[in-house]
Amino acid sequence: MAAWAAEHAAAMKNRLRDLRDKHGWSQGDLAERLEVSRQTVNAIETGKYDPSLPLAFRIAKLFRMTIEAIFEPGKE
Amino acid sequence: MSRFLPANYRLQILLLMALYIGMLLLEWPLAKRTAGLPLKTVLTLTPLLPMIAALWLIARRIMRSDELDQRVHLVALSVATGVVSALSLAGGFLAASGVVAFDGDILIWVMPALALVYVATRWIVGRRYGGMGC
Numbered sequence: 001m002a003a004w005a006a007e008h009a010a011a012m013k014n015r016l017r018d019l020r021d022k023h024g025w026s027q028g029d030l031a032e033r034l035e036v037s038r039q040t041v042n043a044i045e046t047g048k049y050d051p052s053l054p055l056a057f058r059i060a061k062l063f064r065m066t067i068e069a070i071f072e073p074g075k076e
Numbered sequence: 077m078s079r080f081l082p083a084n085y086r087l088q089i090l091l092l093m094a095l096y097i098g099m100l101l102l103e104w105p106l107a108k109r110t111a112g113l114p115l116k117t118v119l120t121l122t123p124l125l126p127m128i129a130a131l132w133l134i135a136r137r138i139m140r141s142d143e144l145d146q147r148v149h150l151v152a153l154s155v156a157t158g159v160v161s162a163l164s165l166a167g168g169f170l171a172a173s174g175v176v177a178f179d180g181d182i183l184i185w186v187m188p189a190l191a192l193v194y195v196a197t198r199w200i201v202g203r204r205y206g207g208m209g210c
Contacts, residue, residue, distance in 0.1 A: 036142040043144055043205040052143050 017045045019063050035056055047074075052054045085137055092130040099123040127187070144205060152198035160190045 020030050020041075027045070031038040034055065043049035050071075051059065060067045100123050107119035137148045164186065170176045 037145060039202075039206060040142050046206060048143050048205050055143060061190040 010069045011051050011073050013047065014044065016059065016070065019065075019070065020045075022068070050074055085183040088129055088133055092126040092133070095126040096123055096130070099126065122152035128147065135203050148198055148201050152194050153202050159193045160186060163189065175203065 005040075015028075020027070025033075026039045028038045028056050031041045035043070035058075036055065040049065044051055056071060060070055063070065086201065103119050107116055110116040110119055123168055138146060141149065167176075167178060171178045
């Protein structure tokens with residue numbers, strides 16, 4: 001199970017926490033706006049989960065930024 | 077689609093499980109004493125109803141989950157299916173070769189075993205992502 005987790009660790013870095021803080025939103029507030037759970041927001045912010053493309057687009061649309069401005073690839 | 081409320085979901089599942097256990101305790105002895113095959117069959121299978129309702133609730137809950145939660149459910153279900161399938165196969169081989177003697181009652185434990193492994197795996201995988209809800 002640990003090997004599986006390591007293999008599937010999120011590969012991307014993101015600015016989600018910074019952007020959320022700038023808007024004065026809690027993780028719950030952001031989760032509600034994105035129609036996901038608070039745990040999903042936390043997992044994305046802590047780099048444990050990479051969002052799907054539709055969710056990444058929703059995040060970008062919410063913050064009025066491009067996906068590339070919010071997410072950047074981590075080490076391969 | 078109405079909003080998923082974890083507290084409601086847990087209460088509904090608990091009620092259905094209580095109903096299932098209640099039915100087993102009340103109807104099982106009755107079914108064993110009943111002579112007529114049609115009535116015996118109906119009585120025997122009646123506890124399935126709350127179990128099917130619970131499965132429907134679980135499926136609905138998963139369909140209403142977000143992408144990460146659905147991934148966790150999928151992994152948990154895959155592991156549970158694999159483990160219980162392997163155990164069933166092992167049990168089948170042992171029974172077929174006469175190493176152990178099983179009767180039909182053992183089949184009742186397949187679903188609880190599946191549920192147990194599913195819940196345990198879901199907890200482990202959920203922790204990987206920082207802890208998931210029910």
